[in-house]
Amino acid sequence: METGRARDSQSAQSGSSAFSGATWTPPSRLDRIHGPSQSVWLSSPAYPEAFHYGFRTRPHRLSPLGSSPLPEPHLLRLRPTSLCTQDISHLLTSVFRNLYTAEVIGEDVSASLIKARGSEDAHHEEFVDKLQQIRELYKQRLDEFEMLERHLIQASARSLAEKERAVHQAKVQILEPFIKMSPVNTVFRWPVDNELLQKHHLICPDDYYSSIVPFCSAPKGTSVPGYLKPTFSFEKRSLPKKELTKKVEASCKKTHTKLEDDLDYTMDSLTWDSSSKAKRRTRETVKKASLPKNKNWMNHLRVPQRVVERLLLARMESRNHFLKNPRFFPPNTPRGGKSLIFPPRKPALRGEVPSGELEQSCADTPVFLAEPSVGFFTDYEIGSVYEMVISLQNTTATSRYLRVLPPSTPYFSLGLGMFPGKGGMVAPGMTCQYVVQFLPDCLGDFDDFILVETQSAHTLLIPLQARRLPPVLTLSPVLDCGYCLMGGMKVTRFLCKNVGFSVGRFCVMPKKSWPPPSFRAVATIGFVEQPPFGILPSVFELAPGQAILMEVLFLPTSLGQAEQTFIIVCDNCQIKELVTSGIGQLVALDLIYVSGEKSQPEPGELTDLTAQHFIRFEPENLQSTARRQLIIRNATHVELAFHWQIMKPNLQSLMPGESYSMDSIQYHPDRETAFSITPERGMLAPHADHDFILSFCPHELRDFHSVLQMVLEEIPEPMSSELGNLTEPSYSVDDVIALEIEVKGSVEPFQVLLEPYALIIPGENYIGINVKKTFKMWNYSKSAIRYTWGKISDCHIVEVEPCTGTIESNEVGDFELKFTGGVPGPTSQNLQCEIRDSPSPVVLHIAAAFKGPALVINISALQFGLLRLGQKASNSIEIQNTSPLPAMWSMKESPICLKERPEGVSPFAIEPSSGQVPPLGECRVNITLEALQCQRLQTLLVLEVVNGAWSYLPVYAEVQEPHVYLQSSQVELSNLYLGVPTKATLTLINGTLLPTQFHWGTLLGHQASSCTAKVSPRCGTLGPHEEFQLSLELTTHTQEELTDLALPCTVSGMKEPLVLGISGKPQGLQVAIAILEEGSDRSTELWPGHKEELSLDFGSMVPLRTCVNRQLILTNHSPIETPFTLKFEYFGSPQNSVRQKPCLPDVSPALLKTARIRKQLARREQLDFMENILSHGKGAAFFPHISQGMLGPYQQLHVNITGCANMWGEYWDKLICTVGDLPPSVIPVHMAAVGCPISSLRTNYTTDHFQKEPTIRFSTQISGGDTVTRVLRLNNSSPCDIRLDWETYAPDDREDRLVELLVFYGPPFPLQDQAGSDLLCSEALEGGSSFGSPSVSMESVSSHEAVRRVESSSSNTKIISVILQGHEGVPSDHLYRVSPQQVVVPAGGSSTISISFTPMVLGPDILHKVKCVGYALGFMSLDNEVERELPGRRRRLQHLAVGPLRLDLQSYVRTAQLSVELDYDGGMDFRLQASDLIPDQPCSGVLSELVTTHHLKLTNTTEMPHYFRLLVSRPFSVSQDGTSRRHRVPGPGPEQESEELAAGGKQLVLHPQENMLVNVSFSLSLELLSYQRLPADQMLPGVDIQQSVSGEREMVFTQNLLLEYPNRTTQVVPLRATVAVPDLQLSTSWVDFGTCFVNQGRVREVYLMNLSGCRSYWAALMGQRELDKDPGAFRVSPSSGLVEARPVNAPPPFIILQVLFTARSNELYESTLVVEGVLGEKACTLQLQGQGSYDESYVSPTSSEALPSDPQLWQ
Helix, strand or coil: CCCCCCECCCCCCCCCCCCECCCCCCCCCCCCCCCHHHCCCCCCCCCCCCCCCCCCCCCCCCCCCCCCCCCCCCCCCCCCCCCCCCCCHHHHHHHHCHHHHCCCCCHHHHHHHHHCCCCCCHHHHHHHHHHHHHHHHHHHHHHHHHHHHHHHHHHHHHHHHHHHHHHHHHHHHCCCCCCCCCCCCCCCCCCCCHHHHHHCCCCCHHHHCCCCCCCCCCCCCCCCCHHHCCCHHHHHHHCCHHHHHHHHHHHHHHHHHHHHHHHHHHCCCCCCCCCHHHHHHHHHHHHHHCCCCCCHHHHCCCHHHHHHHHHHHHHHHHHCCCCCCHHHCCCCCCCCCCECCCCCCCCCCCCCCCCCCCCCCCCCCCCEEEECCCEEECCCCCCCCEEEEEEEEECECCCECCEEECCCCCCEEECCCECCCHHHCECCCCEEEEEEEECCCCCCCEEEEEEEECCCCCCEEEEEEECCCCCCECCCCEEEEEEEECCCCEEEEEEEEECCCCCEEEEEEEHHHCCCCCHHHHCCCCCEEECCEEEECCEEEECCCCEEEEEEEECCCCCEEEEEEEEEEECCCCEEEEEEEEEEECCCEEEEEECCCCCCCCCCCCCECCCCEEEECCCECCCCCEEEEEEEEECCCCCEEEEEEEECCCECCCCCCCCCCHHHCCCCECCCCCEEEECCEEEECCCCEEEEEEEECCCCCCCEEEEEEEEEEEEECCCCCCCCCCCCCCCCEEEEEEEEEEEEECECCCCEEEECCEEEEEEEEECCCEEEEEEEEEECCCCCEEEEECCECCCCEEEEECCEEEECCCEEEEEEEEEECCCCCCEEEEEEEEECCCCCCEEEEEEEEEECCCEEECCCCEEEEEEECCCEEEEEEEEEECCCCCEEEEEEECHHHHHHCCCCCCCEEEECCEEEECCCCEEEEEEEEECCCCCEEEEEEEEEECCCCCEEEEEEEEEECCCEEECCCEEEEEEEECCCCEEEEEEEEECCCCCEEEEECCCECCCHHHEEEEEECCEEEECCCCEEEEEEEEEECCCCCECCCEEEEEECCCCCCEEEEEEEEEECCCEEEEEEECCCCCEEEECCCCHHHCCEECCCCEECCCCEEEEEEEEECCCCCEEEEEEECCCECCHHHHCCCCCCCCCCHHHHCCHHHHHHHHHHHHHHHHHHHCCCCCCEEEEECCCEEEECCCCEEEEEEEEEECCCEEEEEEEEEEECCCCCEEEEEEEEEECCCEECCCCCCCCCCCCCCCCEEEEEEECCCCCEEEEEEEEECCCCCEEEEEEEEEECCCCCCCEEEEEEECCCCCCECCCCCECCCHHHHHHHCCEECCCCCCCCCCCCCCCCCCCCCCCCCCCEEEEEEECCEEECCCCEEEECCEEEECCCCEEEEEEEECCCCCCCCCCCCEEEEEEEEEEEECCCHHHHEECCCEECCCHHHCCCEEEEEEEEEECCCCEEEECCCCCEEEEEEHHHHCCCCHHHCCCCEEEEEEEEEEECCCCCCEEEEEECCCCEEEECCCCCHHHECCCCCHHHHHHHHHHCCCEEEECCCCEEEEEEEEEEEHHHHHHHHCCHHHCCCCEEEEECCCCCEEEEEEEEEEEECCCCCEEEEEEEEEEEECCEEECCCEEEEEEEECCCCEEEEEEEEECCCCCEEEEEEEEECCCCCCCCCEEEECCEEEECCCCCCCCCCEEEEEEEECCCCCCEEEEEEEEEECCCCCCEEEEEEEEEECCHHHCCCCCEECCCCCHHHHC
């Protein structure tokens, strides 16, 4: 019985945990002959899937519910009974238990975890990573295991095939028909990969084989020829026959026994492994069929008489020669009957003596076949009889006898056989039937077999099996009842369902009762008891799909876990263990948490005697509530009911170490307690924490003390461990006090505090005015308070807002006091506040004072300030009444102050001096002071108030006269220039506090007329003690020194004016000129008198069309403003030429803001600027950006001067600078421009200093192709006509050539006419040709170019030019050529030249493209003498002295090559069969030609077009059906295209990156097939006849498809066509019919075989040697037909030719049979011969004798 893995949901009636199911499966039997009653049924057996009876049995059916995992431990597995198995699962299960049988994390769970990764938990991510690695390693190990298993299976199959082959060869050599096969050595070591097994730590054949033997077949035994066999007389003389016979028999017997024993150990169990009883039966059969041992009867005749008798017997046999019945011979032998399922054997060769005992036997040929091959019974019941009919069919061509041995077990029986005829013989193809009866005594599994003995060497075994599908229960192996209190009882229900396919009856019993004497002894009606558990019901029956609730009763009597094992037995003799488990527990409660502070009893404090916990509440106020949270844990796993009760404490004073007595413990409910707890009753959940709220609410002022008790309801009492009967348990329940908590609490009065505790109103308040004051009241009590304030309203009015309210604990209340005085003077009051539930009120003390009206002056002091002597000053003040009462007042100067001053009358006038101010009113008073003398006045004014407080007002005044003076009375001016105003600073000081006015006059002195003075400000007022600064501006109109000059100043209030003296020396104009180079900080300054040191040089290497800037700096070292002008004498440009602003392009404003557009606009503006300044056509221009202007005082002016040129040469000019009245300055100007003004670009103006011409590329050309020409336009941006003389060079980078020495006689480049001839004299022509004499110097020569030129002083004499320059290349014109070689490019115009490139011819070994580099130099000359030199202004060199125009030339040359793509990977290979010429209907005739087409794709992967032709000859051809018209070169019409293309004459073109599809065809015809008959020396080229080892013939045609290019190069595409031709062969070349009876036909079968992979259509032609004989003696059927092609790795196909011979007379007949094919294959010849006879002894019962059926035997 095996544990299943199904799960069902738990019943709702039980509170137990979920359980898993179990699968009920029948175990296999250990021994087939034991009955179920005698068998020992064990759980979870592991048996092999097949019994070793020589055939494969059906595998055991497994439950479909065996895939879900089980949490319970798996049962152990038993050791397999077979010693040959390698199953070690029982060892792994016993060692690892659940780790091996249970899957901890399944594949679905692993996939879900890996797929749902992405958690924020790092530990979870690490776990998923490790799990993924383990799953990948697990899959890798499974793949390696499958690979190893597949390798071992394949090796076993190959070993078995080799073994069978060896056995088959051994069978052929065995003489005895019934002797078993000889043993063969195993070859398993050879197909196995030993390194692979050692890599995976497995045992390999090299571990147990020490010797290395080459793998080869054993040599065949040699048969002894007849002439070497001993004769009878030799046997008589050498050894008695009797002893010889004994030795032969003993040897045969020994060999026979040894072979049988060897077969038992060497033959694989899958091929044959019968029981010992079958072996004994087989040996008995062999003994019965062997020859008789007693041969003495052959020795009773004498030799002469024996000879006579033998002659007589031979004569009788010759007259009556009858064949033996084939059933007396082994089946499928030449004399035996034919097998109906196997082909016949080859007969013995002619001339050998046939022997019945020594003929070959086919031991493997079955005689009878059983239907069905296995007797199988299902769905059986006990007591019923089941029958099955087994049919035995004769598979041979003769009638056979058989004997059937019945089964050996009593559960199977065999009835009488039913035969088709009488006598127990079964005709060929007929069947006999036997009835097999099955009588089961249980529902287990049964196995047996039936043996059928026939003439075959092997006994036929028919297995008998009985299998019944087992029931499958969804019942967990472990029934967990959970937890229960000791002494209590718990019933748990489990759902048990049969998910199998058969009905099962089950019985539950204790394990100790197994095995029972009988099931009735253990079957009970109630519970199956095994304390402390019981199971109900004990006996039940379940149909498929039916379920039942099983009740498990649990009565624990001890603490801890309890387990008992029950046995559940099925009616099919299968058992399973059920383990019931439960845990017994006692009541346990824990108080694990109390909110608030921890409470401990005080030393000496009396506490309850039995309380486990103590809780003390903080002191509380009356009617307030305090709460504590309690958490009580139910430490048991059982639900408990409870309620609370409050009791009075048991207080008793005990001495240390004294214990209390239980008699002193009393339980009295506390009726006046202030404590309560919620909830008061309920249920405690199993092993859970529960919250309780303990409240303390005192109702009177005293201490409270109580005890809280938790009472558990209906708690069972523990019972004895020896429980008698579970069905009637006697137990009692009672309430138990499980927890006692002692609580204490006290009460304290309210704590209220006023802040402040008394209110004292500061100062005096007016009567009738409401005064408000705030204060606070704090509540320091444990609870909130309610208050009510009183009110006072007798003389004064006192009240508080709010008057009533509530203040929470530790909170504060804000209040406002309102006090209104009714009587003037100080007062004191007490205000009371009542607190609810407080015995005493709260008192607030209040004190205040009141007053009458008062006057206030708006200022604290009266300030008259500074007064001039005799001046009057007035001020006003305001008097305010701040009280609600009217006030009488008066004001005067203090008499005490008047006495202190020597004055009798007060200088103050007060208006009004007295009056009355209404309540809260105001009054204005004017006070006037008259300054009569210079003094500092300080006095007091007194304000007197009737019935009020007096006030005093201080008064201050200062009386003075004016005094002003200059800080310096003389001014000397140092920086004084003619006509330039010069400023100086003056300081005027006021010595008093009085403001004083001043005014400046005009100049005085004899030099006052030549000077002008201006003071700013001219007049003004000086403040008190002020130092006032003034600006003096003096302008002189003479350069004389100032010595007599004065300026007066008049001051009001002073009798005499102030005088200022002025002196100084005036100066003239001073200007400096400096030159600053661009990018340099150095400058050259020009002062008057140093003119020769200044020059303006723009450089000696100024590129053309490039602006070079220099700066002219004008510095004015004087404050005199003056005009200036700048002008160039010759190369200057007018200012109006650059005033035109360039127009903006027509683009959007957004684009104008981009960096690229702005950069282009700036470049365009610069180009326009150069174009404008060079518009005068002089080749160079100098332009000052500021040509005239004003130079300010002390100004430094930077003037940018730009120089540029559009023609090479050296230029000189002068810059004239005029400043004011100073004499003009002349600055020499120099600039040397270099570069080439001719360019191939559209515009020559660029911002680059040195512009490089672009490389002229000729792309890639074909090697040896046509010349390619490029036309180039040259633009001249200069104002001069320039002549260019072109020469082409090839680069030469050899190290031994560094410089070149060129010598010219006459001009290097003379002017030529249109024909290219020089226009100079002949002498000049002879010496004017340039020649180079390059020489290599041993000294080091620098790499830069050095040009040395020697010219004669006279122009009429001949000129010899010697030039030394660096070596770069050699003149060469075979690749590149420029025409015309001399061209004149007009000024501002353009000319056109042509550059041609002639591709070189590459060698055949160059596969990649070759780079061809060159350059052309255009040497510039000026034919106009004026353009070459203008004295003093410009000078231009020419010829080799000027850098030439260089054009870099580049091209690539490559061989013509197209990319070829074939539609087959193996190449352009045609594979055909010669039989393709014959259609499906051969009667329609043979085709004259068959065309097969392949596609060829040509692709031009280069960047140049390819012109080519396709060349090929028959039998191959090409066509261009898949090519478009654009690939064809214009030529003949469509009719001629196919013919020319097939012959290869049509030229095609393939443009770059295009492709062409070409059809390549092969024509197969009968003419080609006729080549196979030609001799080897006459075979056509490209045709080859090949023949393989297996006999296949092929004609191979090879040829090359040539792609011919215009440069006479070719590209080869190999073509190959293989045609399979038929090859016929007959099984024999000669057939002898022997002697046949006249007019009786005899047939011989001959096999016609096709050895090739091509079908063959053949026809047989019959010929004869003698014409006078009957031509119809030999006939063949069929006379024509078709032989299919030979498959790959398979034997050749064949057809049977039946040759019929009918003799017409007793003569010898001979003829020839010729088999010819229609496809030209080689003819096959068969020689026929037969003899006719009238002797009846040659009459044959059967007229046909066939050759062996296997064509491999006669091959």
